[in-house]
Structure formats: structure tokens, C-alpha cells
Amino acid sequence: xxxxxxxxxxxxxxxxxxxxxxxxxxxxxxxxxxxxxxxxxxxxxxxxxxxxxxxxxxxxxxxxxxxxxxxxxxxxxxxxxxxxxxxxxxxxxxxxxxxxxxxxxxxxxxxxxx
Amino acid sequence: xxxxxxxxxxxxxxxxxxxxxxxxxxxxxxxxxxxxxxxxxxxxxxxxxxxxxxxxxxxxxxxxxxxxxxxxxxxxxxxxxxxxxxxxxxxxxxxxxxxxxxxxxxxxxxxxxx
Numbered sequence: 001x002x003x004x005x006x007x008x009x010x011x012x013x014x015x016x017x018x019x020x021x022x023x024x025x026x027x028x029x030x031x032x033x034x035x036x037x038x039x040x041x042x043x044x045x046x047x048x049x050x051x052x053x054x055x056x057x058x059x060x061x062x063x064x065x066x067x068x069x070x071x072x073x074x075x076x077x078x079x080x081x082x083x084x085x086x087x088x089x090x091x092x093x094x095x096x097x098x099x100x101x102x103x104x105x106x107x108x109x110x111x112x113x114x
Numbered sequence: 115x116x117x118x119x120x121x122x123x124x125x126x127x128x129x130x131x132x133x134x135x136x137x138x139x140x141x142x143x144x145x146x147x148x149x150x151x152x153x154x155x156x157x158x159x160x161x162x163x164x165x166x167x168x169x170x171x172x173x174x175x176x177x178x179x180x181x182x183x184x185x186x187x188x189x190x191x192x193x194x195x196x197x198x199x200x201x202x203x204x205x206x207x208x209x210x211x212x213x214x215x216x217x218x219x220x221x222x223x224x225x226x227x228x
Contacts, residue, residue, distance in 0.1 A: 004157065031214060042118075043158075043203060043218035056215060091158065098214045101207075105150075105157035 002026040004106035006092050012112045013082055021077045021109045023092030032075045033093040033103060034067065036060070043091065049075065050098070082113045116141045120204045120219025127194055127226050135189040135222045137178075137204035145206040147171075147180050147187040148216070152201045161189075161202070194226045 005024045013019050025032050034046040048055040049067050066078045075094075079086055089110050093103040121136040139145065146165040150158040162171030167182035176191045187204060204219040 006157075033214075033216075035216070035218075037221075040220075042220045043205075043216075045215050045217070048214060093158075093216075095214070101146075101214075102148075102160045102163065103214075103216060105159070107155065107157040 002104075004092055004094055004104050006090075006106035006109050008109060009107065010110045010112070012114065015084060015113055016081050019079050019082055019111065021079075021090050021092075021111070023075045023077070023094075023106055024073050025075055025092065025094030026096075026104055027073070029094035029096050029104070031055075031095045031098055032067075032069070033095075034077045035091045035093065035105075036088040037091070037108075038085075038088040046077070046090075079111075082111075084113050087111055087113045116145065116206060116208045116217045118204050118206055118217050118219040121222055122220070123201075124223035124225060127224070129196055129226055129228050130193045131226075133189070133191040133194045133198075133224070135202055135204075135224070137187045137189065137219060139185050139187065139204075139206050139217075141185075141206055141208060143208065145208050147178070148205040148207070149176070149178055149187070149189050150203040150205055150218075152203065152221070154200070158203060194224070196226045196228050199224055199226050 007022045032049040037043045047057045089108045091108045092106045095103045148163045149161040151161045162173040164171040164180035170179045201221045203221045205216045
């Protein structure tokens with residue numbers, strides 16, 4: 001069964017460093033999402049992406065964040081200068097169509113900023 | 115705005131016990147409602163969904179009914195198994211400009227003992 005994959009599973013970085021989290025969505029999917037979950041808190045939407053551009057972003061997704069689909073398979077989330085409060089689990093998701101349908105999630109990348 | 119409030123965990127049950135995890139929501143318009151489950155080390159998986167009022171979603175013995183009058187979507191299972199141990203997330207997908215974006219609750223950790 002097709003699945004969303006994410007790498008790395010765990011990333012440790014120092015404050016101020018840039019990180020890139022990688023996702024490979026399901027191959028025929030067109031809509032891509034990033035969510036994050038700070039330990040003990042809700043899963044929060046960051047951004048949605050379609051047709052090579054951002055469809056929607058939350059207030060969390062500030063200038064420190066960017067997303068890219070550099071080729072036909074990868075979907076990346078970059079944090080330019082990490083802060084301690086960026087420590088969280090980051091989930092990538094994809095879906096074939098827009099709307100209130102199932103999103104397929106990856107296993108997540110745990111980002112620890114020290 | 116859209117939000118989901120989910121029963122705080124953790125929930126610990128013996129095998130074959132009855133499970134209820136409460137979920138209420140606020141939303142503009144008519145959202146779709148979802149329960150996602152996360153097993154250890156894995157991504158979020160859709161457990162069940164309901165797209166309109168009075169719909170009942172069901173899967174693997176779990177059920178939830180979309181109650182517009184009480185703005186609720188409580189998850190139930192008549193007889194839990196050890197293999198049901200996981201984190202359960204209630205979520206909604208709004209309409210209009212936030213099409214596709216998921217709003218999650220905090221998640222409820224369920225542990226089932228043999």
C-alpha cells in the first residue's frame with residue numbers, strides 16, 4: 001500500500017541553524033500539507049501546497065519557514081534559523097483531491113532544537 | 115473559527131472494556147469530522163469519518179456519530195483489545211477558504227491491559 005515517508009525520523013540541531021525536513025508524498029497525490037505537534041499540545045496546521053505554490057498558511061508559518069517541491073517526488077519544509085520553540089514533531093500529509101477528504105500522513109520527524 | 119476539544123487522557127482500560135473518547139467541535143458552516151489513530155512509531159491513520167450530520171462513521175469496531183445538535187463526535191468501541199493501544203485524534207475539516215486544512219484535538223492516549 002502506498003505511504004507517505006519522511007526523513008529523518010529524528011533531527012537534533014542547534015538554535016540558529018537551518019534544517020530541512022523531507023517528505024515523499026504518495027505518488028499520484030496533488031495536495032501537500034505540513035503539520036506540527038509540540039509535545040503535549042495539539043497537532044497544528046502549518047501550510048498547504050498545491051500546483052507548486054502555497055494554498056494556505058497558518059499564523060505559525062512565518063518568514064522563517066518555507067516549503068518547496070524541488071522535483072516530482074520530494075516535498076520539503078525548511079526552517080531558516082531554528083528556535084527552541086520549534087522543537088516538535090513535524091508531520092507531512094498528502095491527498096489526491098482537495099476538500100474534506102482523508103489526508104495520508106507520514107510517520108513524522110521529531111525535531112529537537114538545543 | 116474552527117476548533118476541536120478532545121477528552122484529556124491518558125485512558126487506561128482492561129481488555130474487553132467499553133471505550134468512549136469525547137470530542138466536541140466549533141466550526142463555521144458544515145465541517146467533516148474525523149478520528150485519526152497513531153500507533154507507536156507510525157503516522158496518523160484515518161480511523162473513521164463522517165461528512166454530514168447524523169452520519170455514523172465506523173471501522174474496526176469503532177464508531178462515532180456526527181451530532182450537529184450537540185456539536186459532538188464521540189468515539190466508542192464496545193470491547194477494546196490490547197492492540198487498540200494508541201493515541202486517538204479527533205479532527206475536523208472546514209469548508210470554503212480553509213478547504214482541506216485539518217483542525218485537530220490534543221489527542222488521547224489509550225492503553226489497554228490484558
